[in-house]
Amino acid sequence: MSFSILAIVIYSHTGEQRVVPFHRHGLNIITGKSKTGKSAIIDIVDYCLGRGSYNVAEGAIRKKVAWFGLHLGKGSDEVFIARDNPGPGASTGSKVYFQRGDLENYPRLDVIAKNTTESSLKEFITRFAGISENEHRPQTGTRPPLEADIAHALWLCFQKQNTIASQDQLFHRMNEQFLPQALKDTLPFFLGAVDESHFLLMGELDELQKKLRLLEAAEAKQIQVIEISRNRVTRVINEGKKVGLISQDYQAVDDTVFAFLSVVAQTSVEAPELVSDFGETIERLRGEQITIQGRLMELNQDIRAARAFLSDQTDYSREATEQRARLKSIEISKESRQRLNAPSVTPYWRRPCRKSKKSANR
Template identity: 35%
Template sequence: MQLLALALYHRDGRPVPRVIRFRPGALNILTGESETGKSEVLDIVEYCLGRKKPNFPDEPIDQTVGWYAVLVSFDATRMVLARPRPVGDSTTKAMIRFGDESLELPRGDEMRADADVTALRSQLSARLGIEDFRFQPPTGAARYPFDVSVAQAALLCFQKQNEIANQGALFHRQTENGIAQAIKDTLPYFLGAAGPEQALRRHQLGEALREQRAAQRRFDDAVRRRDGIDTRQAALLRLAEGEGLVQDIPLGLDPQQTRSLLGQALSVTPLTADGPVDLQDRRHVLTQERRELRERYQQLNDALAMVERWHQQGHAFTGELHLQLDRLKTLDLLGPEGENHSADVCPMCARRLDGPDQSAAEINALTRHLAGELTHAETLQPVREEHRRSLETERDAVAERLRLNGAQLKELNASDERMRNLQDQQLRIAYVQGRIAQERATAGDLSEDDVRRLRNQLTLVQEHVEALQELVDEDDVTAETERRLTDVAALMTPWAQRLNLGQAAAAEEVRISLSQLNVVVRRPEGRLSLTRIGSAKNWIGYHLVAHLALHTYFLRNRRPVPRFLMLDQPTQAFFPEKVRDATTVEDADWAAVTSYFKLLHDVVEEGNGGLQIIVCDHANLPEEWFQEAIVENWRPHDGRRRALIPVDWLE
């Protein structure tokens, strides 16, 4: 797969898009000043190949473009891959068209979403020749299996400005979460060292190892159960003896005698609880009765206290009456008892008064009234005494009933305790008998034939694992990957020496380390990683030779990787940090810059049309082969600014 064109469609729906044409099988150079949109070209192509989260700048591209599209070729067929402007952080919508060599980019008014990213990647993967390969991580690895697709292949086709000069990472997006591991997992496949057959064998080996562990556990459990039967049964027999299920156990029992005694213990019927079954109802009745008796006892106490108060008050009243009558008798005003006295006669001298003496009449009346009250009070005293004696008798009866009730409750609680003890014993007996029954069932289910059968199953599984392990060992993906990376290193080493990169002159080999995902230089005194080699010139140079060698290897071995490599600012190390136009820089190392581009040109030429390289850079060399490779020059011409976004789109 190579790129034929890139198109940007205005958001207002105008029919004619902004198109950048690329030449397949050749070096394509897009040169120009800074801030003209060169770096966004890589992002657009990657987005059209199915990336969900692009990194487009807010202005002006995101403010003007409504659709992005690329036209790609697969030998005699073509595809249009289009994506709408993302809304928010990501989008999954897409548009796909298929055709022959006459297929071209659609008009702006034809853009319609008719697919999604999953379908787009699936179609691209199928046309690239990526097999139906589901990567299975090693057994015990803390990551999930995934389907290998163009999503992983595309990681080998891009080098952004901040990546091509990174001494610690070699591949596109390698520093993002999970991407480095994905590259390590899939690079052996893209090199041809691993495939669906190896993945299937590894998956089968993982499943067989799990089955082997399960069979081993079953066999070990059976052996432990068989070896522990006698010990467990002897322990259960002692438990049964402790609960009274068996008695007088002789010493030195053999397994047969132990099993016989356990059978006897299992046949014993536990004792049932004697006595009433309605203990709770009886306790409730007694408790209710005790509550009522306590209330009645309190009522009688209160009544007796009231009678006592009445008695004391009556005694005080009659005493006062006696005192007053005794005083009147002392004065002898009334005379003999029962005699009537005239109010006209003086009671002292018996002479007749001029008029009736009212005080004598009143005293006489009061005396008669007091005498009557005294007589009435003395007649009530026996009645109160009788009432008090009856209350005391009833209170004593209630007290006796309370004593009897308390004795009954105490006996009931004692009986309840005995019932609980008996129930606890029954539970213990039931538990022991349940253990015995379970042990007899387990021991009865496990025979020596069962142990032999489990041993045979384990042997068969182990033989299957050994057979699969031999096949996996024969594959030896790691060793095969290193062998193929050695073929890649055979290309990298002379190219690194050609560019005169640091440490390359004395290097025995320059290669890619799969474990580090970086370039390493092997010297007589030892290996040296790119992280220990200085200068951005060397970092960029080693990135170039590594990716050129990889794509040359992919091309020669017909591996399912897109046949293009996109590079952003490969000559940045030779110019000032904020260069406006590299053509105006006089003190740059133009010989080194030329050597970098000449290597790109020569590698493409050696590919005979099978490899396409697209470079976005500030440089604009005068060499004829360089000028022929330029597809866009975004420098002012005729007073008009040239860039990715047309000037009239911004007006």
């Protein structure tokens, strides 16, 4: 999983080229004065290798450069990639130029034009680097499966100055959200702890799980059909018990019920007895029903009238009692008048004693 950067090519707006060549093998060291663009090399290479965002610092490079080019080599295979400079204040570019084959001279600015997309470029660079198809499947959480590509590999290749000096950051861009977890997921693949055989087995596992799901669905459908059939058999047996063809203590416990029902089906049944005046009987019963319903309505009306009368009597008694209590409080009720008009009666012990004639003669 490797390739070499053979050169960085920078195009100005007037078509001039600035080429920074590298040795195919060995260590390449770039030196120069401060503020000459050395720190932007990592951002330029990262951008040309498929990164979505353009992170070159504001300054002369954003103003003077039209296209960035990258010459890659892997054995005898060579690739030239160029991406446009979106300009000051922009966050990404939309134009990608791709050329594969031996390069005697780098293409001129008037030849460079968009001929591929950013996603296609990223997919090609991933395969060009030797990164085979892979997939990490989290065992827990809600994270979707993740496939290692060239972007994950570059985290292990780039080291900016501030990353080297940091005490809390070991790899490139690990201070960005979600990237540390992505590195944890893809690192076993880059270290060789997970090889292609693992992914072949994972593919076989997917196929087996798919077949398992199909078998489970077929089994569930079969169970549903069996349950429907069992309900039908139960209804037939209950109907047979109602008409006396099957004894009340019979229970269907296994498949022998079908043979039993076959025997029951062959049992002869007497012809039904026909009633000649069946229609007249119905008419007579309907007439009796209407008469009974009319009588019932009359009784209900009598009950409602009795209840209304009882309610009125109760209201009258309550009102009379209340008025009587009011008159009694001021002593003008009937009982009070009778008491006032009654003659006075002298008690017998206060009456004068009458002497008999015999006593008077004495």
